[in-house]
Amino acid sequence: MPTLDKDYWETRYQQGEAQWDMGSASTALIHYCQQLDKKDLAILIPGCGNGHEAAALCAMGFTNITIIDIAQSPIDNFKANNPSLLETGCVKLICGNFFTHTQTYDLIIEQTFFCALPPSMRPPYAAHMHQILKPGAKLMGLLFNFPLTEAGPPFGGSEEEYRQYFEPLFAIKQLEKCYNSIKPREGRELFFILQKAA
Numbered sequence: 001m002p003t004l005d006k007d008y009w010e011t012r013y014q015q016g017e018a019q020w021d022m023g024s025a026s027t028a029l030i031h032y033c034q035q036l037d038k039k040d041l042a043i044l045i046p047g048c049g050n051g052h053e054a055a056a057l058c059a060m061g062f063t064n065i066t067i068i069d070i071a072q073s074p075i076d077n078f079k080a081n082n083p084s085l086l087e088t089g090c091v092k093l094i095c096g097n098f099f100t101h102t103q104t105y106d107l108i109i110e111q112t113f114f115c116a117l118p119p120s121m122r123p124p125y126a127a128h129m130h131q132i133l134k135p136g137a138k139l140m141g142l143l144f145n146f147p148l149t150e151a152g153p154p155f156g157g158s159e160e161e162y163r164q165y166f167e168p169l170f171a172i173k174q175l176e177k178c179y180n181s182i183k184p185r186e187g188r189e190l191f192f193i194l195q196k197a198a
């Protein structure tokens, strides 16, 4: 397995090898956010890549979004692609490591970040998510649903495996097959909502 550090991800972006990038926001995540009335929720999108979800949330009226990515290129791409959104101040951009980020949030959105981490980082991912969610806050998003192998990223997994990480820390509100995945990911994603105790 390559070392999945800042240089690895930076090189992938600079060499045009960001095959995970869908070019637009994930439908399932946007559908979920459409039913949220409170537009000033503090929202984090870790491993945001080019930030399509953040741009869509801003356009929907959300005012307090933070995106963080360990690589500089996607952060620069977001700036270049969304000059008018930046003027509104609805998105804060951070180039940095999710695991050392300590600000707290009402909602964290997972979109192909978990699957990009070495599988050994899954327990620390669950613990850090728990740490930076406010009491009663939620982590929601998509997880891949195919067998975990050494061939990644992306690294797969199963509902049973994911429950082991999350059940001790969160109330699992939803963890089930995603019904509105994009075509290439149909049948290969789980939609989940986890809640930290209030």
Ligand SMILES: C[S@@+](CC[C@H](N)C(=O)[O-])C[C@H]1O[C@@H](n2cnc3c(N)ncnc32)[C@H](O)[C@@H]1O
Pocket: 004, 009, 010, 020, 021, 022, 046, 047, 048, 049, 050, 051, 068, 069, 070, 071, 074, 096, 097, 098, 099, 111, 112, 113, 116
């Ligand atoms: C597979 S990409 C997904 C990007 C984006 N979520 C999307 O769907 O297009 C994984 C992203 O996580 C970022 N990343 C990896 N490790 C990270 C870390 N420890 N902290 C913050 N970002 C990280 C990478 O730079 C990359 O942009």
